[in-house]
Amino acid sequence: MAPLSGALKQLNEAIREVQAFGADVVEHEQAEEADSFLHGEIIEHMEEVEQQRTQHQDEHLTEELMQTGNANKKQKVFDGAVAKASEAIIETSTRQEYARTWTQFEQFLQYEELVDERGVQGILQNIPREFPVWICAWIMSRADIIDIHTGAELHPGIPRVSYSYAQKMRAAITHKFAREFGLGPAPWVENALEPGRFSGNPSISPTVSQYMISLHRRKVRYLGTDIVKQGEVVTSARAITEDIMKRLYDFNQQVPLEAVPQKRKNHPSGQDAWAGYCVRTMLHCLYTISMLCLLRYDEALNIRWEDITFGFTSLGLLFVKIDLSCRKTHQFGGIAPFYLYLTLDRPHMCAVLALARWWILAEKLNLQRYGYIFRKRIRFDELSINPNDQMSSDSFLACFRNNLCDIGVDPRLYGTHSFRRGGCQYLHTELRWPIRDICAWGGWSENFDSPGTIFKYLLSWTDTPRIERTDYFNPNRKGTNPCSRCNRTCNCA
Numbered sequence: 126m127a128p129l130s131g132a133l134k135q136l137n138e139a140i141r142e143v144q145a146f147g148a149d150v151v152e153h154e155q156a157e158e159a160d161s162f163l164h165g166e167i168i169e170h171m172e173e174v175e176q177q178r179t180q181h182q183d184e185h186l187t188e189e190l191m192q193t194g195n196a197n198k199k200q201k202v203f204d205g206a207v208a209k210a211s212e213a214i215i216e217t218s219t220r221q222e223y224a225r226t227w228t229q230f231e232q233f234l235q236y237e238e239l240v241d242e243r244g245v246q247g248i249l250q251n252i253p254r255e256f257p258v259w260i261c262a263w264i265m266s267r268a269d270i271i272d273i274h275t276g277a278e279l280h281p282g283i284p285r286v287s288y289s290y291a292q293k294m295r296a297a298i299t300h301k302f303a304r305e306f307g308l309g310p311a312p313w314v315e316n317a318l319e320p321g322r323f324s325g326n327p328s329i330s331p332t333v334s335q336y337m338i339s340l341h342r343r344k345v346r347y348l349g350t351d352i353v354k355q356g357e358v359v360t361s362a363r364a365i366t367e368d369i370m371k372r373l374y375d376f377n378q379q380v381p382l383e384a385v386p387q388k389r390k391n392h393p394s395g396q397d398a399w400a401g402y403c404v405r406t407m408l409h410c411l412y413t414i415s416m417l418c419l420l421r422y423d424e425a426l427n428i429r430w431e432d433i434t435f436g437f438t439s440l441g442l443l444f445v446k447i448d449l450s451c452r453k454t455h456q457f458g459g460i461a462p463f464y465l466y467l468t469l470d471r472p473h474m475c476a477v478l479a480l481a482r483w484w485i486l487a488e489k490l491n492l493q494r495y496g497y498i499f500r501k502r503i504r505f506d507e508l509s510i511n512p513n514d515q516m517s518s519d520s521f522l523a524c525f526r527n528n529l530c531d532i533g534v535d536p537r538l539y540g541t542h543s544f545r546r547g548g549c550q551y552l553h554t555e556l557r558w559p560i561r562d563i564c565a566w567g568g569w570s571e572n573f574d575s576p577g578t579i580f581k582y583l584l585s586w587t588d589t590p591r592i593e594r595t596d597y598f599n600p601n602r603k604g605t606n607p608c609s610r611c612n613r614t615c616n617c618a
Contacts (some may be wrong), residue, residue, distance in 0.1 A: 130274065131272050131274050131277070132258070135273075136262075223296070227298065230298060231245060237259075263294070264291050264295060268340060295333065302328055308324075313328075363546075370474060373409065373529075405528070407486075407499060411521070415544035416548040420544070426497075430497075430498055432450065433445060433447060443467040445477045446463070447462060448462045474551075492508065496511075499516040521541060525541070549567065
């Protein structure tokens with residue numbers, strides 16, 4: 126454990142800090158982590174999943190049972206069916222994120238030479254006493270300001286993940302040990318009959334709980350207007366503005382559609398082009414839907430062609446209806462649909478136009494219009510024909526930031542959440558929606574017990590200032606974009 130001396134020093138300080146609050150605080154934190162896992166284990170939800178299975182699947186299972194000759198094989202079939210049904214309790218995207226996070230954890234352990242090439246599987250029969258410390262060290266390496274090897278403070282310019290992301294890192298380990306390794310939410314304790322041998326879920330150990338409490342306190346600790354030495358400012362992704370959307374739209378429209386997409390070509394500016402017309406058309410469709418519907422990036426990437434319905438109003442106005450199957454706040458449906466209308470006066474913000482273009486282009490590319498709308502990118506300007514190949518969040522973020530570089534915008538301040546924040550600001554400042562309507566549209570109306578949430582979306586120090594401070598009372602201040610209804614451009618409109 127010598128290579129992790131910095132992590133041990135920070136962990137010991139965290140334990141001393143938390144012990145001052147009493148054991149109840151740690152027990153409460155452990156209980157919360159166990160409850161988070163158990164929330165997905167509710168039997169009622171498993172029964173709902175079982176009821177949703179098709180008649181064909183039931184008949185297939187019955188036939189397999191009839192052909193099974195002994196009780197052990199029957200039990201395996203039953204276990205497999207229940208395990209498959211249980212997977213639906215956790216969203217597919219969440220399971221994929223857990224798998225990616227666990228892979229990163231194992232890579233960390235191998236890099237630090239704590240496990241061999243077999244990974245955690247090689248020590249699963251006798252998990253070391255120090256395993257909770259390894260978990261803390263991994264989270265510390267991404268979220269804390271301490272070098273896990275030397276104990277020295279890291280440079281402030283080195284990016285650190287947020288506390289909420291640190292919780293996700295821990296949740297991935299909890300899930301792996303609880304569900305896939307079959308340990309459940311059992312506490313991490315030493316075997317009384319075999320001293321030195323531990324059992325239970327190491328992610329729910331007092332050591333990890335103490336560290337997470339201490340990390341949380343350091344992440345949010347302030348003193349007046351001055352940040353305490355170990356505090357941290359929570360920085361939101363900068364909001365996308367209508368101006369940036371227009372520049373992205375204009376740039377992407379200038380990229381020619383090639384009959385045979387090239388693997389890679391030089392851009393006239395001298396920079397390497399990273400995508401062609403097809404990928405860019407799909408991306409702008411994703412941009413507009415995410416921004417106008419105030420969607421989180423994973424919610425937008427999960428949209429399927431079956432969720433889209435085109436229609437006309439009684440006056441002949443084209444619209445599109447989007448029915449989401451689930452959201453972060455509505456895991457089991459019950460989501461109000463989104464209705465978007467054709468707005469040719471703002472083509473860069475028109476999701477109907479973007480969807481129609483992508484619909485037509487998908488047909489030319491022989492992409493079947495069912496399954497995921499936003500497909501996995503496989504080459505320079507080609508997309509997967511498999512309807513179940515979804516574009517990943519990492520690929521989306523990489524494409525989005527490359528696109529920002531195309532128009533000369535520094536991508537470092539922008540993230541996948543930029544569209545949700547930008548959408549709130551666009552509806553409020555450009556379309557002049559009341560905050561009540563924004564809350565209802567974005568799904569914040571029900572149980573809206575934190576008014577500060579919407580404020581954080583509307584205002585952040587990272588956002589580009591709308592006007593210069595010298596122009597607030599300037600009578601000759603530049604007007605706004607014309608109103609689509611009355612064409613007024615005054616700032617009081």
